[in-house]
Amino acid sequence: MMSAVMNALLLMLLGMVGIFTVMILIMISVNILNKFAKDKDNKK
């Protein structure tokens, strides 16, 4: 049981780090897209 609990705590750590890494990378990408990926009609 102790090994299952240790695995669960490790999963919690890796899971939250993993999710935040993915979300932050996507957030940065979207910010870059919003800045540079303009439609032709919107370009001035």
Added chain:
Amino acid sequence: MEFLENFSFLWDSVAFFFTGDGWKNLVMLAVGALLIYLALAKDFEPSLLMPMGLGAIVVNLPLSGAIGHAADGSQGIIDWLFKVGIEASEALPLLLFIGIGAMIDFGPLLSNPKMFLFGGAAQFGIFLTVAVATLLGYNFTDAASIGIIGAADGPTAILVANVLETPLLPAIMVAAYSYMALVPIIQPAAIKLVTTRKERMIRMSYNPAAVSRKTRILFPIVVTVIAGLIAPKSVSLVGFLMFGNLLRECLKLDNLSQTAQTSLANLITIVLGLSISASMKAENFVKLDTIIVMALGLVAFVFDTIAGCLFAKFLNIFLPEGKKINPMVGGAGISAFPMSARVIQKMALKEDNQNHLLMHAVGANVAGQIGSVVAGGIILTVVPKLIGA
């Protein structure tokens, strides 16, 4: 007399319920009826709970022809649907993701990208529940399967629990869909537990930046690549969700997008609900574990919401006055879309009838859709590695 003997199987069928474990089948007939009642009378996820309810009745009738029997080597249609559509390929939940992706407008999220953070924070309940389940004595894979109920996302829960081959699959599926229907009851209670009225009255201005078509088209591709690189097992989930979204956003395939949103999603929903019922046989379902799994599912939903709210409160420490985030928006970072966003809007208006948080909550809510499939992918990637499989 001979005529009566030919129909003696009727008596055998009735007697079945009152001999040995037959009472469990009777309980399942009642569960099926309850699911149909909740679906039709209380409007709880009717598109899934109704097929599941009728399916539960069909598979638990004595000598049901809809399920396979080892004695005569028969293979019933519901068992076949489950084996082919879920067990062997996970095709049904994955195909449903195409429809879901085609239905979602990520615009409110793309114009306010910081909402992505809440889609991550509000998955905490999943991992906390895994830990709690292991403390209750469940092995690690079963605990991970129980935790995924907190994804608040039926297809993800089905896929993860099925890949991890847990015997708790039926209880997990029922819990996942039941709690999604109960979001309007669970979330307000959880949010009030960790927020003050003053915090719930925080107003947030909404000045969305214009989102270009190029961004809308590139977004699903970028998400698929990033999620796939970090959590490779999430590619099927994220990829199908994003494929559906690309169909919607490219504006070149309107017919396919419409088909994915309507015909495909509806067909899969009908078949998925019935297929799931294959796992609702009395011998798999009527046991103490089912009640514990349902309770743990509630823990997952509550702590998802609490984590989202607390993360917003944490961010508020660093944000200046006027830029603060209403913590309720953090609670919308779960995947139950669009129900959670609606709940937050309703709560905000109840505290202050001029406080419109809907678009912020929608942004966090669709971020939760991505967060939940990424969480599922991470579990599928990490769990086998930790147990050395």
